[in-house]
Amino acid sequence: MYAIVKSGGRQHKVSVGDIVEVDRIVGKPGSAVDFKTLLVVDGDQVTSDPWILEGVTVSGEIVAEIKAAKIDILKYKNKTGYRVRQGHRQKYTQVKVTSIETGKK
Numbered sequence: 134m135y136a137i138v139k140s141g142g143r144q145h146k147v148s149v150g151d152i153v154e155v156d157r158i159v160g161k162p163g164s165a166v167d168f169k170t171l172l173v174v175d176g177d178q179v180t181s182d183p184w185i186l187e188g189v190t191v192s193g194e195i196v197a198e199i200k201a202a203k204i205d206i207l208k209y210k211n212k213t214g215y216r217v218r219q220g221h222r223q224k225y226t227q228v229k230v231t232s233i234e235t236g237k238k
Contacts, residue, residue, distance in 0.1 A: 149230055156226070193230045
């Protein structure tokens with residue numbers, strides 16, 4: 134069983150036990166997180182109906198906060214002496230998926 138969840142404007146494919154890097158979520162390591170579910174695949178059965186997905190919960194636990202590799206941004210205009218250097222490191226949160234509850238028994 135796996136699910137497609139939405140977090141931070143991106144979609145992630147998750148299963149129970151996976152560790153997923155999502156855009157930064159405010160919280161301390163060990164705190165619980167719930168995701169909005171877009172699709173659930175359980176064997177041959179695929180569920181994408183929004184009314185059914187309201188009852189589906191994907192829960193996780195924050196593991197750590199990490200930073201991506203640094204990227205360098207350079208702006209340059211010819212013959213004017215204009216140069217700008219800038220760097221950026223995106224912050225991510227590692228989340229371990231603890232359960233996918235479908236509401237079925």
